[in-house]
Every structure is written in C-alpha cells, then in structure tokens.
Amino acid sequence: MDRVFHSVTLDKDKCKGCINCMKHCPTEAIRVREGKAKIITERCIDCGACIRICHNRAKKAICDDFEMINNFEYKVVLAPPSLYGQFLVDDINYILTALKNIGFDSVFEVSTAAEKVSHLTRESLNQLRACTDGPIISSACTAILRLIKVRFPDLCNSVLPITEPIHIAAQMAKDEAVRETRLPPEKIGIFFISPCPAKVTSCKSPVGGTKSLIDGVFSVNDVYVRLLAALKKVDVPEQLMRSGIVGINWAQSGGECAGLLTDNYIYADGMENVIKVLEEIEDGKLPDTEFVELSACPGGCVGGVLNVANPFVARSRISALRRYLPLMLNRGISDATNMFWEQNLQFETIFRLDENREEAMRKMRRLKAIESMLPGLDCGACGAPTCRALAEDIVCGNATIEECVFKTVTDKKNAEVMDDK
Amino acid sequence: MNETLKYVYEVDGSDFMSAGVASADVKKNLKMLGFSGDLIKKVSIAMYEGEINMVIHANGGIATVEVSDDCVSIVLADKGPGIEDIELAMSEGYSTAPDRIRALGFGAGMGLPNMKKYCDEFKIETELGVGTTVYMKVYNS
Ligand SMILES: Nc1ncnc2c1ncn2[C@@H]1O[C@H](COP(=O)(O)OP(=O)(O)OP(=O)(O)O)[C@@H](O)[C@H]1O
Ligand code: SF4
Ligand SMILES: [Mg+2]
Numbered sequence: 001m002d003r004v005f006h007s008v009t010l011d012k013d014k015c016k017g018c019i020n021c022m023k024h025c026p027t028e029a030i031r032v033r034e035g036k037a038k039i040i041t042e043r044c045i046d047c048g049a050c051i052r053i054c055h056n057r058a059k060k061a062i063c064d065d066f067e068m069i070n071n072f073e074y075k076v077v078l079a080p081p082s083l084y085g086q087f088l089v090d091d092i093n094y095i096l097t098a099l100k101n102i103g104f105d106s107v108f109e110v111s112t113a114a115e116k117v118s119h120l121t122r123e124s125l126n127q128l129r130a131c132t133d134g135p136i137i138s139s140a141c142t143a144i145l146r147l148i149k150v151r152f153p154d155l156c157n158s159v160l161p162i163t164e165p166i167h168i169a170a171q172m173a174k175d176e177a178v179r180e181t182r183l184p185p186e187k188i189g190i191f192f193i194s195p196c197p198a199k200v201t202s203c204k205s206p207v208g209g210t211k212s213l214i215d216g217v218f219s220v221n222d223v224y225v226r227l228l229a230a231l232k233k234v235d236v237p238e239q240l241m242r243s244g245i246v247g248i249n250w251a252q253s254g255g256e257c258a259g260l261l262t263d264n265y266i267y268a269d270g271m272e273n274v275i276k277v278l279e280e281i282e283d284g285k286l287p288d289t290e291f292v293e294l295s296a297c298p299g300g301c302v303g304g305v306l307n308v309a310n311p312f313v314a315r316s317r318i319s320a321l322r323r324y325l326p327l328m329l330n331r332g333i334s335d336a337t338n339m340f341w342e343q344n345l346q347f348e349t350i351f352r353l354d355e356n357r358e359e360a361m362r363k364m365r366r367l368k369a370i371e372s373m374l375p376g377l378d379c380g381a382c383g384a385p386t387c388r389a390l391a392e393d394i395v396c397g398n399a400t401i402e403e404c405v406f407k408t409v410t411d412k413k414n415a416e417v418m419d420d421k
Numbered sequence: 422m423n424e425t426l427k428y429v430y431e432v433d434g435s436d437f438m439s440a441g442v443a444s445a446d447v448k449k450n451l452k453m454l455g456f457s458g459d460l461i462k463k464v465s466i467a468m469y470e471g472e473i474n475m476v477i478h479a480n481g482g483i484a485t486v487e488v489s490d491d492c493v494s495i496v497l498a499d500k501g502p503g504i505e506d507i508e509l510a511m512s513e514g515y516s517t518a519p520d521r522i523r524a525l526g527f528g529a530g531m532g533l534p535n536m537k538k539y540c541d542e543f544k545i546e547t548e549l550g551v552g553t554t555v556y557m558k559v560y561n562s
Contacts, residue, residue, distance in 0.1 A: 364426055
C-alpha cells in the first residue's frame with residue numbers, strides 16, 4: 001500500500017452517530033460504532049462524500065496550518081483552475097494578484113501543467129490504447145484513482161500513466177523559482193490550495209511512484225476569507241496568467257476531454273455515475289471509446305467539497321472568465337519523461353474476504369448463511385451500511401449478529417411465543 | 422477442496438430493468454474471493470448475455486452458479502418457447518429480438534456467439550414449447 005496519509009477524519013465531538021455518511025460512502029468505508037462514525041482507513045478514498053452529506057459538520061479534511069508558509073524563504077502557491085470560480089471577478093489576474101498579496105512571493109497556475117498533460121495525452125493516446133483493451137481512463141481525479149485501486153483490479157493498467165497536473169505544476173514552479181531566486185531548493189516552499197480532500201492526500205502521498213514537491217496544502221475554505229479581503233484591495237492586477245482555455249477547462253467535468261480534440265470520449269461525474277461507467281469498461285462494453293474522464297465530484301473539480309461557491313455558479317463564472325482567452329499557451333513536452341508515472345496503479349486487495357482462496361470460500365459460505373438470516377432491510381441501525389455489509393463484518397470478525405436490531409427483536413419474540421406454549 | 426459455493430437467482434422476465442442484476446452479484450462475489458480479472462470478465466460477460474436472453478426471449482428463468490476453486494459453472498434454465506434451430510441461433514448476427522428491444526441496444530445477434538467464445542465449456546439443450554437450458558463452464562487457469 002502506497003498510502004501513508006489520509007485526509008478525511010472525524011470530529012468526534014460533533015458526530016451525533018446518525019447514519020447519513022455511512023449510507024453515502026461509495027466504498028462502504030464507514031461504520032457507526034458506540035454512537036460515533038468510524039472510518040475504515042484502508043477503504044477510504046478521500047472523495048469527500050461524507051463531508052458533503054454531514055449536517056453536523058463532523059467530517060473534515062486535515063490540511064496544514066497556513067502560518068507554516070513562513071518556514072520558507074520564498075513561497076510559491078499553486079492555484080487550481082477551480083479556484084477561479086470561487087469569486088466574482090472579470091479577470092483571473094485579480095485572483096492571482098490577490099493570492100500574492102496574502103503572503104506568497106509568486107503564483108503558479110495548475111492549468112499551465114494541465115495544458116501540458118492535454119498535449120502529452122493527445123500525443124500518446126494511440127500508443128497507450130494499443131497496449132490495453134478499451135478506453136484509457138483519466139488520471140486527473142485522485143479519488144477516482146483510489147477507487148480504481150481498491151475496486152477495479154482489471155482497470156489499473158487502463159489508467160493514463162501521466163502524473164496529476166498539480167505535481168507537474170509543482171515541479172515546474174520549483175524549477176522556475178530556483179532559476180529566478182538562485183536560492184537553494186529547500187528554502188523554496190511550494191503550496192497548494194485544494195478543492196478536495198483527495199488532492200490533499202495526493203499532496204502528501206501521491207500515486208504512481210510520483211514524489212510530491214508540495215510542502216503545504218490548505219483548503220479553499222481555509223484561505224477564502226483572507227483571499228476575499230485581499231481581492232477587494234486589488235486596484236490594478238498584475239498580468240500573471242499564463243494558460244488558455246484548454247487548461248482552465250480542467251476545472252469542470254468534460255474539460256479534460258475537450259482538450260483532446262477527438263469526439264470519441266465519455267465523461268462522467270458524481271461517484272454513482274462514475275462507478276457505473278467503470279463497471280461497463282470492466283465488462284468490455286466500451287471497446288471503441290478512446291478516452292474516459294471521470295470526476296468524483298458532481299460537475300468536476302468546481303464541485304470539490306472544500307470549495308465555498310456553489311458548483312453551478314462557479315462553473316458559469318469560469319465560462320465567463322475564459323471567454324476571449326487564447327486556446328492554449330503551454331505545449332512544449334520536451335520534458336515529457338518526467339511527466340509519466342514510474343509505475344502503473346497498484347491494486348490493493350482490501351475488499352477480498354481472504355488472501356487464501358480456500359479461506360475466502362469458507363468465509364463466503366458463512367457470509368451467505370448469515371445474510372439469509374438477516375432481514376434485508378438495509379436499515380443501518382446495526383452500524384453497517386447494508387445487511388450484506390454486516391454479514392461481511394461478522395465473517396471478518398468485526399461485528400456480531402446481535403448488532404442486528406431486527407434479528408434480536410424477532411428472536412426475542414419467538415422465544416416468548418415458545419415460552420407461552 | 423471440492424466443496425462448492427452455490428448461488429441461485431430467480432431472473433424476473435417481467436422486469437426488464439432488473440436484467441443483469443444476477444451477473445453483477447456474481448461478479449462482486451468473485452472479486453471478493455480473489456479470482457483473476459480474466460476469469461471474472463469471462464464469467465460476467467457470458468452470464469450477462471445469458472441472463473438478458475432469458476429476459477428478452479424466454480420471459481425469465483433460474484440462474485444457478487456454482488463456484489469452486491478451479492471452475493465457475495453457470496446453468497441458465499428457462500421455460501420459454503425454446504430455440505427452433507440452434508445452429509442458426511448461434512450464428513453471429515442472427516436475432517429475433519423485437520424492435521422495442523433493439524431500441525435499447527440489444528438484438529445484434531451477438532449474445533450466444535459471445536457466450537460460447539468466453540466459456541471453456543458450452544452446451545444448449547432446448548425443446549420447442551418446453552424451454553431452454555444453457556450450461557456454461559469457465560475454468561480458473
Ligand atoms: N433463452 C432463449 N429462449 C428462446 N430463444 C432464445 C434464447 N436465447 C436466444 N434465443 C434466440 O436466439 C437468437 C440469438 O440470440 P443472441 O443472444 O445471439 O442474440 P440476441 O439476443 O437476439 O441479440 P444480442 O444478444 O446481440 O442482444 C435470439 O434472437 C432468439 O431468437
Ligand atoms: S473531482 Fe476534482 S475536486 Fe473532486 S475529488 Fe476529484 S480531483 Fe478532487
Ligand atoms: Mg442475446
């Protein structure tokens with residue numbers, strides 16, 4: 001397992017033990033035990049669905065403390081294109097200038113790296129497709145990468161083996177800063193403002209053997225107020241923008257596809273939809289599709305759960321901002337070798353009942369027997385998301401059948417009937 | 422180990438939208454048992470096609486799946502109209518699916534040929550007016 005860090009966590013004091021998050025988790029990674037939600041770390045893909053659904057705001061993403069930027073002599077912030085939709089401005093340069101004014105020495109747009117990824121994908125798509133059946137799947141959404149790693153073993157080799165744009169941006173930003181300041185690299189801090197817990201996790205421990213150069217990561221929510229205040233004070237913005245429509249489009253679902261200049265693609269957003277598409281690919285039902293872009297969040301990264309603005313409002317703001325921009329400003333893939341992953345996605349077998357087949361079969365037999373004793377209501381009162389999940393927990397030694405309220409009640413009633421007789 | 426795991430599904434012929442549920446469940450179980458992606462793919466495609474055929478052409482039936490360490494066997498039994506000419510039905514492109522089914526993307530006449538292609542053993546027994554039973558086996562190589 002290449003994961004050492006994990007962003008989504010529970011605020012125990014705020015958790016009331018309702019079962020909302022458990023019911024909405026796409027990987028069944030949450031249980032409610034002793035009145036509090038509990039995250040099964042290995043299963044969590046940091047998609048943030050639980051943060052989105054929790055009315056008590058008890059689920060949160062662990063980020064860094066903003067003051068940590070002061071540990072570095074020169075500070076560079078990476079701005080994702082989804083950030084542009086958070087504010088009502090008529091020029092992206094306002095936002096980039098305001099970012100400098102809240103404490104950074106320079107800003108670097110992630111969209112510049114995204115344009116390079118678009119270019120490289122276009123160049124390598126045919127070659128990649130020749131090596132696998134079916135479409136190539138985007139590697140842009142970290143939550144989807146984690147999902148494939150735990151649930152779709154067969155698709156690990158169909159994922160575009162190109163590093164996520166933030167890490168390419170980090171490399172470009174660092175090189176540039178070293179060149180310009182002549183400071184030793186360790187004195188230069190690279191920071192990211194994240195729309196989602198998945199990207200926070202990616203900054204701390206990326207997939208694909210990539211090494212993260214990002215020193216600190218903050219949520220949009222964390223910097224929003226400061227940034228809004230700074231924005232109001234910008235009179236004449238500096239001209240800092242260096243990317244075009246292709247890069248900025250990555251903020252929303254379908255944007256990466258649009259940059260490929262082919263029609264033969266599919267894009268889907270929202271976990272439930274994404275899982276359906278992955279199932280189809282896995283069953284070989286999309287043999288002719290060239291590329292599939294999948295985003296965990298509804299609408300793509302503008303729908304990221306750490307954002308502040310309504311995703312639909314953000315999307316329309318971005319459409320307005322990109323009007324009259326050049327198509328793309330970053331090509332140059334001379335440094336392409338650094339953009340590919342060192343290794344393909346590695347499957348993690350956490351959903352297997354057992355590594356040993358014989359033992360797995362034995363557990364499956366028990367699971368079936370237990371499942372047939374449960375009422376099939378999927379009510380969640382036992383603290384597991386479905387009756388089947390409780391049965392799984394029982395055979396894996398993580399729960400007992402007494403946890404099922406209905407089973408316990410009916411057993412008791414039956415016992416009483418017996419007594420009466 | 423010779424003990425097998427047995428799953429029995431009633432495939433409802435009146436509810437077209439639930440077609441494919443049984444094969445999806447089998448796929449999930451095989452994944453949890455740690456079978457190879459290759460075997461899972463073969464089983465899911467073959468069973469899916471057979472399941473859909475029972476719904477479209479035979480008004481439903483019973484799917485029985487037995488899993489052992491070295492083999493997955495699938496038996497799809499229906500009490501539908503039967504198949505008049507098996508050889509013809511097995512040929513690529515032959516289909517009697519009505520238009521309303523074709524509108525949903527089925528009816529290419531590729532189901533039976535694909536089932537045969539993805540299975541290691543494949544057999545059909547059919548009798549007009551009585552029903553059809555398809556026997557399939559995929560070995561864990
Ligand atoms: N269980 C069955 N009972 C009766 N007839 C069947 C059954 N299965 C298949 N057939 C007949 O065999 C024909 C060919 O089946 P096949 O699965 O190859 O194609 P299809 O179902 O018509 O189309 P497709 O599977 O490509 O969507 C069917 O059109 C139907 O006439
Ligand atoms: S769609 Fe974007 S914002 Fe949402 S989890 Fe994926 S990378 Fe993060
Ligand atoms: Mg068919």
